[in-house]
Amino acid sequence: MCVYNRRLTSQLSLISDGKTRMVLNEGSSSGETWIREIDAAERAKQKNDRAWKFVLDQIFIAGDRRSVKECVYRGEGNANLVLALPCERKVVRFRKSLPGKADPDGGEARTRQENQFLRVVILRFLGEYVQPPEIIRGRPEDMALLSEAIRSLRPESRRGKDIVEEYVTKYVDYAFLPAKLTDSLQHYHCSRPTFCVEIKPKQGFRHESDEQFQRCTYCLTQYSKMNSGVIKSRSTYCPFDLFSGDAERMKKSIHGLLKSPQNNLRIFKNGNIIYDCNSNPDDLEYILGEWFVASRYRSMEQYLKIFVRLVSTALLREFHHTPMNESAYCPLARISSQDCDNETRIEQELVVKAKKLLYLSDYECNFIGGDLLPDSVLGRIRRMQQLPYYSTDIVYKIYLKYIRIWNDNSIYSSMIRMHSSKKNELPIRIVELCERCESARTKDASSAAYSSVNPSESTNTLKPKIPGTNGNNSTASADFRSNTLDRNLDETEGEINIAITNDELRALQNYLLATTAKDCSILMAFQEIDSACIPNVAEPNVVETDQLSFLVNVGILDLDPKSIHCIKKHRKRDINVLVSVTKILEKEV
Numbered sequence: 001m002c003v004y005n006r007r008l009t010s011q012l013s014l015i016s017d018g019k020t021r022m023v024l025n026e027g028s029s030s031g032e033t034w035i036r037e038i039d040a041a042e043r044a045k046q047k048n049d050r051a052w053k054f055v056l057d058q059i060f061i062a063g064d065r066r067s068v069k070e071c072v073y074r075g076e077g078n079a080n081l082v083l084a085l086p087c088e089r090k091v092v093r094f095r096k097s098l099p100g101k102a103d104p105d106g107g108e109a110r111t112r113q114e115n116q117f118l119r120v121v122i123l124r125f126l127g128e129y130v131q132p133p134e135i136i137r138g139r140p141e142d143m144a145l146l147s148e149a150i151r152s153l154r155p156e157s158r159r160g161k162d163i164v165e166e167y168v169t170k171y172v173d174y175a176f177l178p179a180k181l182t183d184s185l186q187h188y189h190c191s192r193p194t195f196c197v198e199i200k201p202k203q204g205f206r207h208e209s210d211e212q213f214q215r216c217t218y219c220l221t222q223y224s225k226m227n228s229g230v231i232k233s234r235s236t237y238c239p240f241d242l243f244s245g246d247a248e249r250m251k252k253s254i255h256g257l258l259k260s261p262q263n264n265l266r267i268f269k270n271g272n273i274i275y276d277c278n279s280n281p282d283d284l285e286y287i288l289g290e291w292f293v294a295s296r297y298r299s300m301e302q303y304l305k306i307f308v309r310l311v312s313t314a315l316l317r318e319f320h321h322t323p324m325n326e327s328a329y330c331p332l333a334r335i336s337s338q339d340c341d342n343e344t345r346i347e348q349e350l351v352v353k354a355k356k357l358l359y360l361s362d363y364e365c366n367f368i369g370g371d372l373l374p375d376s377v378l379g380r381i382r383r384m385q386q387l388p389y390y391s392t393d394i395v396y397k398i399y400l401k402y403i404r405i406w407n408d409n410s411i412y413s414s415m416i417r418m419h420s421s422k423k424n425e426l427p428i429r430i431v432e433l434c435e436r437c438e439s440a441r442t443k444d445a446s447s448a449a450y451s452s453v454n455p456s457e458s459t460n461t462l463k464p465k466i467p468g469t470n471g472n473n474s475t476a477s478a479d480f481r482s483n484t485l486d487r488n489l490d491e492t493e494g495e496i497n498i499a500i501t502n503d504e505l506r507a508l509q510n511y512l513l514a515t516t517a518k519d520c521s522i523l524m525a526f527q528e529i530d531s532a533c534i535p536n537v538a539e540p541n542v543v544e545t546d547q548l549s550f551l552v553n554v555g556i557l558d559l560d561p562k563s564i565h566c567i568k569k570h571r572k573r574d575i576n577v578l579v580s581v582t583k584i585l586e587k588e589v
Contacts, residue, residue: 051136055092055170058085065145073153075273079560081163083150086271089176093133093169094143096161106166109409111135115169117412117561121419121513125384127322129377129556133169140166174523174555175268181541181551182527195291196268196525197311199257200558201378203518204243205385206367210392213355214364216240220577225262227580235260238365242315243382245370250312255304258284293528294548302546309545314524314552318375319540324383325419328510332388332503345393346575354578357585377522377554384517387510392570395511398504399567406508408563415509512562515570521558527551 061067074082074091081094095107103110118132147162172178175196202218213220222234237256241249257265259281267275267287275287288303358364372379389395529542529549543550 048137051134051170052138052142054088055085055136055138055168056142058087059083059092059146060149065142066149068149068153073150074271076154076158081150081154081158084173084175084271085170086173086176089173089179091171091173092136093171094146094163095165095168097164098161099164102164106137106140108137108167111165111167111169113409113412113416114560116416118559120416122516122559124325124328124419125513125517126380126556126559127324127375128320129380129554130559131172131555133171136168136170138166138168140164171557172555173271174525174553174557175271177525177527177551177553181553192293192528193270193290194525194527196271196523198266198268198521198523199242199311199315200264200519200521201242201381202239202264203385204239204378204382205369207389207391211367212351214358216365216367219365220581221573223580223584224573224577227583231260231262233260235262235264237264240365240367240369243369243372243378244366245316245372245378247312249366250315251308254308254311258304258307291526291528292548306546306548310526310543310550310552311524313543313545314526314554315378315522316373316376317540317543317554318373318379319377319554321375324374324380328387328419330388332390332507346571346578350575350578350582354581354585357582361585361588377556381517381520381522381556385514387514389507389511389514392574395507396567396571398508399564402504402508403564406564408561408565411509411512411564412561414505415513418509508564508567511567512564515562515566516559519558519562520556523555523557525553 056065059068059072061069072083072085074084076082076096079096081096082091083094084091095111097103112135115132115135118130122130123132143163143166147164151159175198176194203216206216216239218237218239219234222231225231226234235256237253237260239253241253241256244250261275261277261279263277265276266273269287269290275284285300285303288300288307289298292298292303292306369382372382374380374383390398526543527550529551531549541552543552
């Protein structure tokens, strides 16, 4: 097929099946640019195809697209499924969807925005503890085969969703040590296994406005899990003990995780899960005995002592020193929770009853925080959790006001622009907001952009206030006394001018960022080494305890941007937790 560029009559480009090109050019630089762009696109496609083929070759048994290699299934959550590629020390994450619910673009826009969010926003908080993924585009036919092939490996409760989206992400596998550490030891013929401890530390900081109860969010959620039958007894783990930095309190928290891992602790050996919530606690002694090779035949108490010291040291040590985004911690204007009406506040009778029963139960979390080194992994995560965002009542109120205007794409696009700017100023594009508000008024409430909003549950504050119409309401003027939301309709130009305050928008964004920091996972990989190997390794990556030496590497995963609709889910969760607290403690107290 011949393609003629009429603007460049002296140039003829012949493209055959995207493989053969012949260019006759008589000095046109624009023609050369055009050809270079085609070549670049073709090279990118070929690179992607090679990467995808490499992924498939590691997942499937050679030549058989129905049989999967047993060791590759790593696990899954509600939204994503993860398969490991051991020989490459990488993991591939696939997005899951209900049948017929996949994004029309195969997940491209969402995947690219998530990747940009990690690179532009998260890296400024967590630094080199985070390695953004590579994006690969797969083929729909392979997704269908893969989904069917791994079905037997997946828990029954997770099989309602399948792998359907074409765009996947490939991450560093923190269950292994990076090659830059192990390559320096090759001539020592170190063949000892690599063990990895994964901890979901949860919330280790709470804002002043949320200091209502004697127990932290994690410990309160244990009542909800008991009430629903997910667990039989409450865990003794408390995130505030882990984040304290105090040796005894950290020891107590790690013992609590080992005794009741739930979904907050997993141990890997060479990339395979060997201890989690489904394991028998009696297996732990054998696992630790295998791990600490040079100290075999010690007692279980001694094994636990080594384990606690090893994990604590990794959590408290500064591995990376990259600048943090301190300008993101600017304070917000003071707003009292009393400004919230009954519709946006949790029922006070329920709150008072739960507080009384918790007081009578004679147990409380220790909220005294310790001094963590700022560039330790715990220090970085806790600092991110400290982003200012008002109380949860006020965040929920802001959510209700703007949910018809803002969706996940607009929230994170604005956040990425803000963190990209040198001054970290909050960019508010009024035209973009106008378009979204107008779209929200005219589109059906069940459209894809606002699929999580139920019109019957929306408040009148979500409706634009337009002069000359009945869109006004009595509660809108009292929403924020010092920062009112003004909406004016210019009938001639058909635009709506929306002034959302910087504090309101930043409160939403900071809440979502803090929530991401509360749900992330810390992975610590260890390999026991001989003392002779130590001079060949950078000092921060060696831990010595109880006459044993270990290589160590620490990374952070599970940092996906949270949907704005998680605010609504959290409100339901908080209510359910308080109901569970009262129901259980009424029997115990």
